[in-house]
Amino acid sequence: MATMAGDTILEIRNLKKSFGAYQALKGVSLSVQQGEFIALVGPSGCGKTTLLKHIAGFEEPDSGTLAIGGQPMLGVPAAARPTSMVFQKLALFPHMTVADNIGFPLKLRKVDPATIATRVEEMIELMQLKREYLTRYPRQLSGGEQQRVALARSMISEPKLLLLDEPLSALDVKLKKVLQAELKRLHRSVGVTFVHVTHDLEEAIMLADRICVMRSGEILQVGGPNDIYYRPADSFVAGFIGDTNLLHVDVKGGAVSAPGLSAADPHVPAPYVAPGLGDGPALLMVRPELITPLGAGERADFILDVTITEIFCKGGTVQFRSSLANGAPLIFELPGASTQPANIGDSVRLGFPKRDIYLFRERAAA
Template sequence: MTSAPILDIHDIHKDYGTYQALKGVTLSVRQGEFIALVGPSGCGKTTLLKQVAGFEDATSGTIRIEGKDMAGIPAALRPTSMVFQKLALFPHMTVAQNIGFPLKLRKVPTAEISSRVNEMIQLMELKPIYLDRFPRALSGGEQQRVALARSMISSPKLLLLDEPLSALDVKLKKVLQAELKRLHRSVGVTFVHVTHDLEEAMMLADRICVMRAGRILQLGEPSDIYYRPADAFVAGFIGETNLLPIEVTGRNATGIVYRSGEISDTTGQVENPLVAEDVSQGPAMMMVRPELFRRLRDGETADCEIAATVTEVFTKGGTVQYRARSDGGHDLAIEIQGTSQLPMQLGEHVRLGWPKKDIWVLRPGEA
């Protein structure tokens, strides 16, 4: 993967009357990269995708693809292709006609269209017998593959995906997520993917862009977003988490010193790599992901400990999820590897421990 950006979005604003959908978005996407745009409904992620595709004009700012300013260039002439949540396959056209339609619009010779359609069928692992069928005769997953084939047949530089898997059942979605990853790896096209499914974003994307209220809050690799969120909102949005209040009593060259009314810490210190730069003396939050907790038996110790009472138990086969109330009155989410014997019981008072290596200390704020 090269470092040169194929897509360069600079200071994009989009207003609908008095409503500001995008408020100065700047984003650079590298050639061959898979970027996922995530955020709550109305955060601007689909609006941003439409600006790139050329379906809407920005109020201000610039969008460049391969260094070329896209201002005034209509969607049909941009080196992009978009797959929508509603696949918009033509019901009166066969699968072959649907897939080849973009090339037909460009007046590509019939023989070449047929050859390219067959290439797409193989790429998407669709059976050749489907070519003469109509979309209604296919399953949801097969229709999804047809839509992807149609979007890829014109060899776009950028493939824009607007929640194309959201309407599928869980099992089929898992299959097509793996197919999407395989497709990205095999064709080397740059993907920009809007999704509400945070697990999907973590699994597929090289980088994740978290948006809120028309702005980008954080852009980074999945592990950075998950374990080193920019603020309390990102921490809570990207997966379930625990934000435990602490008081920072000092900060020096190596880290922070803190105290807590309910966390028992062997040192009372956290090193700088585990502390956000903007944390200073005063209130802060220690982020502990649910899977970091383990139950401590008599005689066992951990870097950090907290006492709590189990309030709910949810079995998920491979894992068991718990809700607990700490002795200090804070609700905790816990995830432990499942076994035939539940490690904790409803109503049980337990000690929970966790290592410091994957915690994150950040400023308090709206989650």
């Protein structure tokens, strides 16, 4: 993780944008710190790409403010902003060599050719590209190499903010993993602030210092990957970031109860309860990897009896889908092994500790 200076590099306040009757942004506010890697995630149409375009200067808001490095950016054209953007389709110039592609932003600024050549060499080294690629054309490179060239071009002008609009989405899984690691290395080595739009939730958790979850033009939650994953703001965030289990429970005096759920002490400590949650219906969240099958005589803070309905081998892990007595689904995952601990149709007793749950109120659908 990059070291953060603690200074706010991007400040967005109450940003609103409509396209006709459609509200793309509904009063979005977000602060990003110098050197931070923040990922914008959410379903299609949630406003994350629209927000990125406002930061870049490709869109102007109907109202609200946006400042970069303390300087107001409303009305400032994209070319004059201290930002650089890597697009999903890369937009490399096919008629230019790699060297010319990378150096193009400096050429536009009328930087002298010798300085451009030096900076291009630095970018090639930073992106771990071979020097002989400088005279090649984009079509002569692999998809991963083209991606690195696009990143080099975006970094050569030393932007304050690097904006990434799903640049890895078109790559095959293996290459994507390689370039995700490269993005992490690049961010750590240069210390530039990254704002990354992605549909890949695993990618967001793996790369970002903080994740901003959006829906219907609003920000639902901003937090570290661990907070988003284990302490979601509501059921939408919980279900959007990875597989999870949401059990309908009743809360009374800090204790939870539900059909089929047994507990020696049903009281849940405050750290595992969403702020402001009182008595009444609630959701108990527990992630699949935190649930453990119990042997004869074994105990746990919470216990459920389920029937296995489906099994999926995922290589390093095995996912078991099951149902409770009332038909509600429940997923649990175990480390992969040469022998399978349960089969379809088996009845299994499962347990999980209080420290691995989170209670919150269900959010109404948008």
